[in-house]
Amino acid sequence: xxxxxxxxxxxxxxxxxxxxxxxxxxxxxxxxxxxxxxxxxxxxxxxxxxxxxxxxxxxxxxxxxxxxxxxxxxxxxxxxxxxxxxxxxxxxxxxxxxxxxxxxxxxxxxxxxxxxxxxxxxxxxxxxxxxxxxxxxxxxxxxxxxxxxxxxxxxxxxxxxxxxxxxxxxxxxxxxxxxxxxxxxxxxxxxxxxxxxxxxxxxxxxxxxxxxxxxxxxxxxxxxxxxxxxxxxxxxxxxxxxxxxxxxxxxxxxxxxxxxxxxxxxxxxxxx
Ligand code: HEM
Ligand code: HEM
Numbered sequence: 044x045x046x047x048x049x050x051x052x053x054x055x056x057x058x059x060x061x062x063x064x065x066x067x068x069x070x071x072x073x074x075x076x077x078x079x080x081x082x083x084x085x086x087x088x089x090x091x092x093x094x095x096x097x098x099x100x101x102x103x104x105x106x107x108x109x110x111x112x113x114x115x116x117x118x119x120x121x122x123x124x125x126x127x128x129x130x131x132x133x134x135x136x137x138x139x140x141x142x143x144x145x146x147x148x149x150x151x152x153x154x155x156x157x158x159x160x161x162x163x164x165x166x167x168x169x170x171x172x173x174x175x176x177x178x179x180x181x182x183x184x185x186x187x188x189x190x191x192x193x194x195x196x197x198x199x200x201x202x203x204x205x206x207x208x209x210x211x212x213x214x215x216x217x218x219x220x221x222x223x224x225x226x227x228x229x230x231x232x233x234x235x236x237x238x239x240x241x242x243x244x245x246x247x248x249x250x251x252x253x254x255x256x257x258x259x260x261x262x263x264x265x266x267x268x269x270x271x272x273x274x275x276x277x278x279x280x281x282x283x284x285x286x287x288x289x290x291x292x293x294x295x296x297x298x299x300x301x302x303x304x305x306x307x308x309x310x311x312x313x314x315x
Contacts, residue, residue, distance in 0.1 A: 050168065052124030060125075061132040068094075072139045081142035083150070083311070091140035096304060098133050099157070102126055103297060127168055130161055149310060153303035160300050163293040170289060174282050187279075190272050194223050197269045204262050212255050215247040219266045223273045230284040236274045239263055 047053075068091065077085040083092055105126045109119055137154050145151045198220075205216045219239050228234070244263055251259055 047120075048172075049120050049123040049127065050172070052120060057125045057128035061128040065132055065135055068136060068139055082144055083141045085142075088140055088142060091136055092308075095133055095136045095140055096308070098129060098136065099300065099304060102130050102133075103301065106294070127164065130164055133157060134161060149303060150307045153300060153307045156296055156300035156303050160293060160297045163289055163296060167289040167293060170286055174286055177282050187276060190276055194269055194272050194276075197265045197272075198222075201262050201265050201269075204258055204265075208255055208258070209252055211247070211250045211252070212259060215244075215251070215259055216262060218247065219244065219263065221266075221269070221273075223269065223276075225276070225280065229277045229280050233281065234277050236270050236277070238270055239267055 071087060072081065072091075075081065075085070075087045077087070079085075082088050105122055108114060108116065108122050134157075137157060141150065141154070145154065201216060201220055205213060248256060248259055
């Protein structure tokens with residue numbers, strides 16, 4: 044059996060609800076032949092406009108539900124399942140409301156913004172589907188704070204190993220060790236930290252006094268561990284950023300959509 048996600052939640056319950064609702068709305072639309080033709084101003088047109096507006100208001104409420112950790116009003120997964128399927132269904136409800144009539148006006152702008160919100164939402168779903176499994180798989184699910192602590196503690200081990208050592212030892216540490224600080228750049232482009240170069244490390248080791256060689260090998264091991272941990276964090280921050288970045292489109296477009304719907308409703312009543 045495949046794993047339950049917000050897409051196939053409870054055997055695609057919300058997809059089924061959406062399809063059944065759309066079939067009913069389509070049937071009513073087809074059976075209804077108002078004088079003057081189908082449009083947003085008929086009884087069915089108004090009803091579908093109100094339905095679409097309630098749908099949008101409810102989709103907007105998802106942001107609140109997501110953050111209401113103590114709410115007992117359904118699971119967040121269930122809400123998101125309903126969000127994506129009902130949201131997609133609105134693609135058809137609004138044309139049914141408008142009698143498939145569009146023009147260069149604020150009404151059509153509202154629809155265009157809705158399509159924009161929906162398309163950005165679909166893009167987000169694709170990101171979740173392709174990226175979420177990659178998170179924390181490479182670092183055994185440890186939290187970022189724990190990994191940062193491990194990096195800091197390796198740093199102190201290296202520092203104490205280098206205490207009272209020869210200049211050659213210090214230059215080896217200076218050459219390969221690094222200070223790790225999270226940077227915005229990590230989010231924006233793929234960064235691969237190279238491992239300690241074995242050939243170069245060998246040259247440094249050959250310049251060391253015999254007594255310091257074992258300790259130097261230990262330090263190189265610490266540095267390699269630091270590189271692994273830092274690389275894991277960098278990769279993960281980038282994936283997390285990619286998982287969220289589409290929301291910078293989805294949320295502002297949805298807010299613009301609400302403004303446009305408000306103007307649309309106000310204008311149809313004002314000019315009535
Ligand atoms: C309470 C909710 C709503 C009411 C009362 C309402 C009312 C109307 C009315 C009366 C018309 C006909 C206007 C005309 O023919 O000049 C219309 C058309 C239209 N409405 Fe709505 N509407 C509502 C919600 C929405 C929503 C949520 C959207 C889109 C997101 C929308 C998009 C449109 C479009 C695209 C048209 C067709 C414009 C055209 O023919 O150029 N409406 N609406
Ligand atoms: C008119 C339609 C829609 C509106 C108004 C809308 C609005 C919103 C809002 C306000 C949020 C909350 C963002 C936040 O606070 O972080 C959200 C989240 C989300 N929406 Fe939509 N949305 C719509 C359609 C869709 C569609 C069709 C899909 C997918 C097919 C979708 C996928 C998502 C996803 C995946 C999230 C984020 C989930 C999370 O991070 O928890 N949305 N949407």
